[in-house]
Every structure is written in structure tokens, then in C-alpha cells.
Amino acid sequence: MSSTNSATVEQLAALSVPVSTDACRSCADPCDEDHGEYASRFEVDFDSQLLGTVQPLHRQVIISTGRTDWAREVTEVQGSLAQLLLETRERLAPPPFPAGGKKPEPPKSTRTHGVFAQSDSNKLSILNGSHVSIADDHDAQSVLVFPDYTVVESVKPSSDGVDKFWKQVLDPALAPEVPLANGLAHILPYSCVILLCSHKRRDNRCAVAAPKLEERFCDELERAGWEVHSRLGHPDVRDESREELLHEAAASNSALILKTSHIGGHRYAGNVQIFMPQGTCVWYARVSPHEVNAIVKHTILEGKVIPQLLRAGLNIARPSGKTLLDW
Incomplete structure (x- = not known):
């Protein structure tokens, strides 16, 4: 494992983020499997610091x-x-900072x-x-x-x-x-929602990456026995609590995969966001078809973050021993 990757793993572990230490993701001498054709289609920034290149969002x-x-x-x-x-x-x-005041630095964390x-x-x-x-x-x-x-x-x-x-x-x-209690919104009935940037008019790299990533995600999830959807279905409206509906969604072994407009950082293509019913978002980048198997195995099925691919994470800190699949 490189010193950079090792430092990232230690940093995330110190923040109680459940991490995977899949050796393939940190290999200094990667194999040719699934890399060549995809990588030759466009250039990806592999040199810049990846983690922390996303601003916090609500x-x-x-x-x-x-x-x-x-x-x-x-x-x-x-x-x-x-x-x-x-x-x-x-x-x-509400204003992001006091009127007339200087924009504050984001939290150091x-x-x-x-x-x-x-x-x-x-x-x-x-x-x-x-x-x-x-x-x-x-x-x-x-x-x-x-x-x-x-x-x-x-x-x-x-x-x-x-x-x-x-x-x-x-x-x-x-x-x-x-909004849920007032009938304005409904819980999404999927174990995860996978978003793939495909915005060609911003940058062709994500437009090239998204269809290939979608195909590989479908293959890997279906191999794991999951249902994969690319069309939004009508959610069931039931007289159950929000917590009950979220738990049912998490246990459904199903995924919704959608393509989206620009989410930032096309130079890190492919960009992948994974939202889960537990209230988390894992934002990966530099994702090729080669990485999809590990993302499905470690993040979607095991609830662990792959540090080498991580741009940012929302609500991904967990108490010791817990994974992203825990509540």
C-alpha cells in the first residue's frame, strides 16, 4: 500500500469510517484486466489529492x-x-454566512x-x-x-x-x-440508489464512463442476486413509520441506477454517488469497470468505504465496529 493510501486509511479509521483494505485497490503494479480499452478513451487525473474535493451539502x-x-x-x-x-x-x-460578514472557512474537518x-x-x-x-x-x-x-x-x-x-x-x-408524514414525499423502495454522471455537454469523459459503469453495476448486482432498476417505480404507500419503510427498503436487495447531470470533477471520471436508506452517501471517483466489483462487494454488500476511490462521504462515520449498513 502506498504511503498516501495508508495515510488515507488511517485518517478515515480515526474518524470511525468503516473502511475496506482490499489489496487490489492499493496494488502498486495493477494488472491489465478491465483497464486498457476504458482508460484509453480519455485522461483521468490520478495525481491530485482526491479525498476532500467535494464541498459539504445539506x-x-x-x-x-x-x-x-x-x-x-x-x-x-x-x-x-x-x-x-x-x-x-x-x-x-438562510444566508450561508452573516450579512455583511466575511465568508467563513469551512470546518477544518x-x-x-x-x-x-x-x-x-x-x-x-x-x-x-x-x-x-x-x-x-x-x-x-x-x-x-x-x-x-x-x-x-x-x-x-x-x-x-x-x-x-x-x-x-x-x-x-x-x-x-x-413531508413524509404529510404525504408529500414517499420513501424510495431500494437498498441503494447509484448515480452516475453522464453529462456530455459538460465533459465527454463522464458520458463515456457512465454507460460502461451502468452495465458493469447491473452485471455485478444481478450476480449477487439483486434486482436492478433503471426506471423509477411508484413507491408503495403504506401506513408505516419512516423508520420501518427505510428498513424495508434496505432489506429489499434492489438498486436503482440513474444517470445525472454534472456533479463536479469530470477530470476524476467516472464519478459515482451511492445513497443508502441509512442516510449515507459515498461519493467515489476515478471509477472504471475494474473497480465496480469491489464497490459492490465492499460498499454495497458489506457497508465499507474503499479509501482509494473516495472523494467525499455524507453521514458515513459510524461507532466502532459498525458499518454503513447499520443504523
Whole structure:
């Protein structure tokens, strides 16, 4: 194991992040298996420090579009849900720092190791996704909300519709239980949701990587006996608590794989986010098909982080002996 990788493992372990020490991921003399054709399609930055290259976020939303590529800046498309949501966030969100004050440095912990909690930020990440809307209203779109692990089936791309969405679901002051209890959102019925950046108009590297990664994730998960979905299904509406529904989702042995717009760091392609019902997000980068088997085995099935691929993690610290699959 290189000194850099060893330091990363020690750093994450000190933060109570469950880590995998898969020897293949830290091999100084990698084999040719699954590397050649993929790696020759584009250049990847393997030299820069990877961990900590993501700013903390409070929530991330994925807007249904039924597409796998979008305008370069999705929040600049006039009249789009992404644009309206950005404007609403800027108008209604609490300021990131006191008026007239100097922008503070992010907490040292988030600067140095990229492991953060939802409470570390009020930032909202706005992405478009490949899922087709399941709203009954053809003028509305369905939006996934993380780490809440919910779907809001119908959000209208209008000022009134987005204001309502913000105030009833996204306001940082709201707990996840509020929109669920009011019937505004429903728990996603999957053991994990895997997001793959495929935004070609931002950078072709992720557009090349995403389909290959999706195919490999499907193969590896199905080999493990899981169901794999690429279309968002209507969640069951049952009179159960949020905790019960999340536990049922975690035990379903199913995954939803979606492609998304730009999440940052195309030079680290492929970029992969894995959200789990336990409220966590593991954000990997420099992922090729060669790494997918290890991600499925160690992260999705065992609940451990692969340090060499980690850009950031949300809510991934655990008490000693616990994994990301524990509650």
C-alpha cells in the first residue's frame, strides 16, 4: 500500500469510517484486466489529492427528465425546474454566512478529509436525472431528495409549485419526517440508489464512463442476486413509520441506477454517488469497470468505504465496529 493510501486509511479509521483494505485497490503494479480499452478513451487525473474535493451539502435533488445529457448549465435553462429551484433557494434559503460578514472557512474537518454530516452545510445540490416522471400530471416532474431517501412524485415547474416544494420539503429547517408524514414525499423502495454522471455537454469523459459503469453495476448486482432498476417505480404507500419503510427498503436487495447531470470533477471520471436508506452517501471517483466489483462487494454488500476511490462521504462515520449498513 502506498504511503498516501495508508495515510488515507488511517485518517478515515480515526474518524470511525468503516473502511475496506482490499489489496487490489492499493496494488502498486495493477494488472491489465478491465483497464486498457476504458482508460484509453480519455485522461483521468490520478495525481491530485482526491479525498476532500467535494464541498459539504445539506440536501441533493435529482429532477426527472428522461434524458442522459442536458444543456451545459441545467440551472440556466429558462423556465426549467432546475432554474426555478435555484432562484427559490437563493431567495428563501438562510444566508450561508452573516450579512455583511466575511465568508467563513469551512470546518477544518471537511477541508482535510471530506467526511461531513448533513448539519455541516445548508447547501442544496440541484441535478437533472435520467428517470422518467411518475407524476399523474404531465406538466409536473418527479424529484428525488437525498439524504432523506424520498421521492416527491409531482413538482410543477412554476414559481408557485417550486415555492411550495421548498417550503414543504426542502427548507433546511424541516426534518425529513415532516413531508413524509404529510404525504408529500414517499420513501424510495431500494437498498441503494447509484448515480452516475453522464453529462456530455459538460465533459465527454463522464458520458463515456457512465454507460460502461451502468452495465458493469447491473452485471455485478444481478450476480449477487439483486434486482436492478433503471426506471423509477411508484413507491408503495403504506401506513408505516419512516423508520420501518427505510428498513424495508434496505432489506429489499434492489438498486436503482440513474444517470445525472454534472456533479463536479469530470477530470476524476467516472464519478459515482451511492445513497443508502441509512442516510449515507459515498461519493467515489476515478471509477472504471475494474473497480465496480469491489464497490459492490465492499460498499454495497458489506457497508465499507474503499479509501482509494473516495472523494467525499455524507453521514458515513459510524461507532466502532459498525458499518454503513447499520443504523
